[in-house]
Amino acid sequence: MGTERASVTGRKRSGAEVLLGEDWVGPESVVDEDLTRGRARRSLISLNRSPLARKIITFNLLAMLVMVAGVLYLNPFRDSLVFQRESAIVSEAELIADVFEARMPVAAPVNLAAGDGIDVADVMRGIELPEGAAIYVFDMSGNLLADSDEVGTAPQERVTGLGIDQRSTMITDMLNRGWEWISGLVRSGGPRAPQTVDTRAMVEKLVPQVRDGATVMATNRDGGGATIFSVATGLYQNGRMVGMVAMTSAAGEIDKLVRIEREQVLQMFVVAIIVSIGLSLVLASTIANPLADLARAAEIGRDRNARKMQPGRVRIPDLTARPDEIGRLSGALRGMVAALYDRIDANEQFAADVAHEIKNPLASLRSAVASLQVVKREDQRARLLEVIDQDVSRLDRLVSDISNASRLDSELVKEEEERFDLMKMVGNLTEYLGQQAAEKGVDFISDLPKEPIFITGLEGRLAQVFVNLITNAISFCEEGDAVRVWARRRENRVLVVVEDTGPGIPEEALTKVFRRFYSQRPPGQFGDHSGLGLAISKQIVEAHGGVIWAENIRPTDADPGSEPLGARFVVGLPV
Structure with a gap:
């Protein structure tokens, strides 16, 4: 049952090459025809009929899903972006406060509510704000003096080389729409109307918290779940707080950046899934296909023995060239089958030897019994009886020894x-x-x-x-x-x-x-x-x-x- 290592195409391979999948097959002369036909019909798609291949692919995908879900759940990039944006908007609010303070007179008294010493609306119209941001100015009593949405601000100048990230987030948007659709199915009361956010109410909650030398900020969400940052700080003249200025960011600007980052993770995940499935198929082919060949070879032998069809020896594929457990399994199965056939041959030879050895005393007994019926002299009858006794003793001893010899193998194991x-x-x-x-x-x-x-x-x-x-x-x-x-x-x-x-x-x-x-x-x-x-x-x-x-x-x-x-x-x- 010796075999040689060959590829499916029959090309010779050097020992230095890494062999995968069907590279470990026996030559056609020693491989069963049923196995050969099965290999010819086999493809990667046929692995879906292999429970082992499905388990390999499933567990690899589960590991990938757990990893990506963990990355998205822990969301380190969002926390980092949020912190950076919070720091940036605090700096922007303090810079805007510095603009107002720079327009205040040094010696004259300032009253923001009465407009003494500074025209709040005029200063606000000269400030350039990011799109979607808003500024609010309050007096010491918390009354709103100016709102950038009403007063207006300076037009935003375009900066050469500063581009807006317009990367597509197709996968993330699709997942978001799917989540919204599922949420809509389980949400009671039908679909909710879109809600608008009141940024003025947000800052009005912050203004009372402003104290001398303190800056207060908060992070809120609008009705659509978009993130809005709000910050409030004091306006000072000669070290005395004379009012408050508050600023809100555009709704959802940080969410767009997070969505873009998530899109990159998901794109990497999709590529990783494709690679993982491909590698899983290759891995499954190197494991499931050889095991299927070994199982099929054993089943062919079992079916032949059961149906008494196509008599012949079971040919276990020779995969001993594989330096892994499947190679060991193939060698063990081939050794076991060879030992089994050796045992069968030995038993057949033993049975033939037993039959031959028993024939001699039986022939002597038959001759003695036949002669006993015709002889008349007592001394001859006594001699024949002695021969019969010796042959019976010989048969008894022979049968006892044969019984002991036949039980020896099992007893040595037990x-x-x-x-x-x-x-x-x-x-x-x-x-x-x-x-x-x-x-x-x-x-x-x-x-x-x-x-x-x-x-x-x-x-x-x-x-x-x-x-x-x-x-x-x-x-x-x-x-x-x-x-x-x-x-x-x-x-x-x-x-x-x-x-x-x-x-x-x-x-x-x-x-x-x-x-x-x-x-x-x-x-x-x-x-x-x-x-x-x-x-x-x-x-x-x-x-x-x-x-x-x-x-x-x-x-x-x-x-x-x-x-x-x-x-x-x-x-x-x-x-």
């Missing part, structure tokens, strides 16, 4: 590993099995380290391995032979060796002894073993991350073709 002293376990086994060797006249030698060697694993299963190796060694020995069990620690591993002085292992059998049902026993032991012991031992050792091998014992300078001095089985386990 059982909990523990840390234990390997030397103590092997020492107990050698003490017990040494008695069995002595009964057969076989010398038993145990050479184990005094210090403990701790490993992590399944103590019972590893004990099964060493029992099998030691009993096998004893079974191949005759009276006067010897069995030696020794162990040594080597850095990060421990070696446990079982040696015997038996006939050794035929050279051609060294690579076969760990196969299932392979058995080459001494004369007189045929049928006593199922041939699964060493296969089970190998499976247990490898499940613990170890290795096991068999070899013949020969002197160092001996001819490789000479007769061996015995057999040696070595088990290496990680410490």
